[in-house]
Amino acid sequence: MVGLSVIVKICVLFATVFIFNSFVDTFDHQYYLQNFINVMDGKIPYADFGFDYPPLAFLPIALAFLPALLFNSAGMFILSFQALMILFDAVIVCCVYLIGLKLYPERTAFLAGILYATAFAGAYFVLTKYDAFPTALLMIAILFAVYRKPKGGYLSATAGLLAKIYPAVALPFIVLYNSAVTSLKEEVYSILKILIPILVILGVPILVFRPSIITSYIGGSLVRSDVYVNTATNTIYALFNNILHVSVSANVISAGMYGFMVVALLILLFYGWIVRIQKEKMLIKLVALALFVIVFCMKYHSPQYILWFLPLVCLLVADSLAGIAMFYITQVVAYIEFPLAFGTLYVNTSYVSPVDTPGWYFAWLFFAVESVLFIVLMYLAVRPTRAHIDRIRAFFQKAGTSVTP
Numbered sequence: 022m023v024g025l026s027v028i029v030k031i032c033v034l035f036a037t038v039f040i041f042n043s044f045v046d047t048f049d050h051q052y053y054l055q056n057f058i059n060v061m062d063g064k065i066p067y068a069d070f071g072f073d074y075p076p077l078a079f080l081p082i083a084l085a086f087l088p089a090l091l092f093n094s095a096g097m098f099i100l101s102f103q104a105l106m107i108l109f110d111a112v113i114v115c116c117v118y119l120i121g122l123k124l125y126p127e128r129t130a131f132l133a134g135i136l137y138a139t140a141f142a143g144a145y146f147v148l149t150k151y152d153a154f155p156t157a158l159l160m161i162a163i164l165f166a167v168y169r170k171p172k173g174g175y176l177s178a179t180a181g182l183l184a185k186i187y188p189a190v191a192l193p194f195i196v197l198y199n200s201a202v203t204s205l206k207e208e209v210y211s212i213l214k215i216l217i218p219i220l221v222i223l224g225v226p227i228l229v230f231r232p233s234i235i236t237s238y239i240g241g242s243l244v245r246s247d248v249y250v251n252t253a254t255n256t257i258y259a260l261f262n263n264i265l266h267v268s269v270s271a272n273v274i275s276a277g278m279y280g281f282m283v284v285a286l287l288i289l290l291f292y293g294w295i296v297r298i299q300k301e302k303m304l305i306k307l308v309a310l311a312l313f314v315i316v317f318c319m320k321y322h323s324p325q326y327i328l329w330f331l332p333l334v335c336l337l338v339a340d341s342l343a344g345i346a347m348f349y350i351t352q353v354v355a356y357i358e359f360p361l362a363f364g365t366l367y368v369n370t371s372y373v374s375p376v377d378t379p380g381w382y383f384a385w386l387f388f389a390v391e392s393v394l395f396i397v398l399m400y401l402a403v404r405p406t407r408a409h410i411d412r413i414r415a416f417f418q419k420a421g422t423s424v425t426p
Contacts, residue, residue: 022118022131023111026138030107033144043360046149050099053082053151054089074151076223077183081105081154103148109157110147114138116160117332123167123301125340133339136348137332142355146325155185156328162191163308163333167301171199175212179219187329190315191308193290198298247321247370250384251358253392254278254320259385263376275320282318286311295416302337306403309333313399317392324359337402344401351398354391362387 037043057079059070066072066079085105089098117137121130137143147153158181165173174195181188192212200208248255248271257278261269289307298304312330316322338344366384367373374380 022114022134022138025135026110026114026144027107029139029141030144030148033141034148037145037360041361046360047099049150050102051095053102054086054095054098057082057086074185075183077180078151078154078185080184081109081151106147106151106153109153110144112157113153113160113332116157116164117335120160120164120167120301120305121336121339124305124336129339133336136335136339136345140331140335140348140352142324142352143328143331145356145360146328150323150325150328152185152325152328155181155188156332158184159188159191159329160332162188162195163305166195166198166304169202171195171208171211172215174199175215179215183219187312187315190311194293194298194304194307194311197290197293198301198304201297201299248275249321249369250367250372251324251369251388251391252320252322253317256385256388256392260389263381264385271320278318278320282314285314285318289314292413296412305333305336309337310399310403313395317395324355327355334398334402338398341401341404344398347394347398347401351391351394354394358387358391 034045037045052073056066056070056072060066060079064070066076072078081102085098085102088101089095091097114134114137118130118134121133124130125133158177162174162177162181165171165177175192178188178192178195182192196205196208196212199211248258254271254275258269258271258274261267261274289311293303293307296303298307309330312333316326316329334348338348365373366380366387372381372384374384
């Protein structure tokens with residue numbers, strides 16, 4: 022599986038450059054390199070210069086910088102960083118297989134690993150972005166959880182939080198999963214014993230010496246004013262304003278999407294609480310849905326965000342022909358979105374073609390279809406049934422009966 026994963030990445034590079042005449046994105050690599058040079062020059066991250074990621078992000082950047090320093094070459098930094106991301110991606114492949122063994126017979130678990138190894142859009146983003154590292158930490162956390170190593174799961178999820186914020190989404194679901202064996206109080210205490218010392222070590226010096234770092238990080242990394250055109254938010258906005266000619270501001274639609282995201286996450290947590298997540302597959306479904314909802318509802322979007330939930334989806338569709346087919350269809354669409362269509366169909370904040378032209382309508386239709394296809398993929402992955410709703414209804418009926426005089 023790991024060997025196949027490497028072969029797929031080589032093929033994706035070759036096809037991108039020589040078949041589709043597109044490009045291998047190195048913008049982020051240049052960003053990583055420049056920020057580590059700032060550190061080498063004695064500048065303090067977040068205080069003397071803005072940095073979009075939590076502090077553990079500097080670990081792979083520093084490792085990739087060593088060969089670059091030895092050969093005095095920025096190109097060597099890019100190659101080293103790509104090699105590191107391939108290594109972390111191999112960890113993800115192994116995690117998918119090992120977690121799959123808890124869900125399925127060995128053959129189906131192997132197929133889940135093959136699905137991830139051959140995810141060619143994901144392969145492109147592993148080579149050009151940083152997200153394979155925090156995703157590996159996320160998958161290690163889930164691996165520890167399903168093999169009943171709770172402390173290892175909490176440590177890995179916390180490390181993921183310090184690399185990029187989204188792995189923390191798995192933490193409450195892992196706590197609920199572990200509490201089915203122990204108790205919720207015991208598991209909350211266990212995770213707090215890990216989180217509180219880390220927050221104290223990182224937070225107290227900042228609060229004492231440079232509290233402005235917190236607002237600087239939030240402003241630069243988490244708060245963005247522009248609505249990206251490759252988001253569901255912009256697709257809905259364009260539908261109302263440019264196709265239906267109903268005036269609705271982007272801010273209103275964005276607020277509605279974020280409101281939906283909050284409600285959906287609360288529902289997922291509530292469901293996890295009432296069922297106590299006793300099965301491994303339910304844990305994976307809830308984490309995958311939570312990550313997908315966040316990616317889908319945000320008003321800015323980088324194409325590598327699909328890596329956040331991609332390995333979990335591979336686990337969930339491995340036993341479904343329809344799910345596998347939709348998985349590869351969405352891989353095609355994601356690869357067309359970036360890199361093939363970038364710069365010709367759209368840029369970050371606008372379609373390339375003017376409004377009311379055929380090119381504009383084609384761009385809108387592409388992103389509308391992409392959104393629908395990913396929703397269908399998640400539906401096939403999770404396969405919700407009436408039983409899920411019945412569990413919630415039964416909980417409230419029982420609660421109502423218990424308070425009746």
